[in-house]
Amino acid sequence: MATAKHNIVIIGGGTAGISVAARLVKKGYDDVAVIEPSDKHYYQPLWTLVGGGQAKASTTERPEQSVMPKGATWIKKAAESFDPDNNSVTCSDGSTYEYDALVVCPGIQCDWGKVEGAEETLGKDGMSSNYRFDLAPKMWDMIRATRSGTAVFTMPSGPIKCAGAPQKIAYLACDHWRREGVLGDIDVHLVVPTPRIFGIPAIADSLDEVIADYGINLHTQSEVVAIDPTSKKFAIRDLSSSDQGQPSASAPCEALPSSAVATNADTVMSYDVMHFVPPQSAPDWIKASPLSTGEGPGYVSVDKHTMQHTRYPNVFALGDAGSTPNSKTGAAIRKQAPVVVENVDAYLKNESLGGEYHGYASCPLVVSNKAMLLAEFDYDMNLAPSFPSWLLDPTKPHRPYWQLKKYGLPFLYWNLMLKGLA
Helix, strand or coil, X not given: CCCEEEEEEEECCCHHHHHHHHHHHHCCCCCEEEECCCCEEECXXXXXXXXXXXXXXXXXXXXXXXXXXXXXXXXXXXXXXXXXXXXXXXXXXXXXXXXXXXEECCCCEECHHHCECCCCCCCECCEECCCCCXXXXXXXXXXXXXXXXXXXXXXXXXXXXXXXXXXXHHHHHHHHHHHHCCHHHEEEEEECCCCCCCCCHHHHHHHHHHHHHHCCEEECCEEEEEEECCCCEEEEEECCCCCCCCCCCCXXXXXXXXXXXXXXXXXXXXXXXXXXCCCEECCHHHHCCCCECCCCCCCECECCCCCEECCCCCEEECHHHECCCCCECHHHHHXXXXXXXXXXXXXXXXXXXXCCCCCCEEEEEECCCCCEEEEEECCCCCECCCCCCCCCCCCCCEHHHHHHHHHHHHHHHHHCHHHCCC
């Protein structure tokens, strides 16, 4: 027997869940429940600036209770499984909640353990990451302490949240080192799995200029596959090679964990400081659920325009855990949330779904402590700038965008987006 039943149940109290809950309450729904176990709510996009010494971690954290919409029921538990045929969700304590409509948005999972040597090295031995609240300040400490040697910035294959973050920290670090007068003594490497630094040619051209200006060595179609903190070496796999069966003769892979060979390491290099970005996927319990796509990273299977589940019409998903092929950003959620609310409302009223999402995402690419490029685009990778191109060229870095990133977007997030106003 169910513990309780609610008109609408939302899985996850992050950006997506709170935004949707706030909009539903404003729309007049008085039986909205949010299942979220965490006491804390984080504004994660600012962690890049924390790691780059431009913001304090404390400004990115607030109590979850402070962002929970008045009028919504907070179920402070962790969801564990779905039974969509019986319209219910079971939590880790065994409690079960039934629903008329379900919104799934638990976020994305950082798979720290998928790169050998990474998890045990985090936060020490010269390696940290802006993808965790406690590690971002350590990244800044390591950048500040670096005066010479080799600095490495990594990006994994597959979708990740805030796909610009792996390169943004490289630019912020180089900007700091240049101002300190030590950039010329540091060998900087940026390792990305893509053919170019960005998927839109005009933006990639601008970023190539930034990379050349800092003297960064860009490794495209490459991925870090193993890290050895003892020797401070890491292995890179060449993703462009058709023959990945053996590492190159020049790669002394015996200096790394033995699986580096098994994962087709092509090159081994040393590092003094590293910003590591883990592979990411849907949470394991989502992958194993009947709502999953059933393949690869296991996201919740939804129609990319309506956000409605492909098999269960009373289930919707948005945010990083959804299967929509957009860049996984908070800006995407800002456009997805009103579509989900419109379509949940239509479903519950037995009306046709009218809301459509067209893949809008925004990637604020900070290139220094005073300039940023704001890449905005849709499913087809067409530019979709919020500001007129005659005012601000959307393919170039600008000072006003930096002010937007540091001050405007956090204000928008805490005061408007989470309250269902933007």
